[in-house]
Amino acid sequence: KVHKHPHLRDVKQIVINEADSKCSDTDGPLAAIDMYLRNEANVFFGPTCDLAVGHVAVYSVKWDIPVISTGAFN
Numbered sequence: 001k002v003h004k005h006p007h008l009r010d011v012k013q014i015v016i017n018e019a020d021s022k023c024s025d026t027d028g029p030l031a032a033i034d035m036y037l038r039n040e041a042n043v044f045f046g047p048t049c050d051l052a053v054g055h056v057a058v059y060s061v062k063w064d065i066p067v068i069s070t071g072a073f074n
Contacts, residue, residue, distance in 0.1 A: 017041070021052035028052025032059060041065050048072055
């Protein structure tokens with residue numbers, strides 16, 4: 001259970017924001033940048049497309065935000 005994890009005990013709510021990367025090396029990173037600038041991202045689940053996730057991963061390293069993707073092998 002998430003709420004019992006020691007690092008998440010003080011979390012009052014979990015908010016999920018989503019965007020469509022359109023499997024694009026432009027749209028995917030732009031969506032991630034928007035979420036980062038609005039302070040809406042603590043972790044990225046996806047994108048699952050190689051074209052998008054590769055670029056998102058490059059930025060996420062600088063932002064110290066993990067990317068978890070089940071479909072991309074980039």
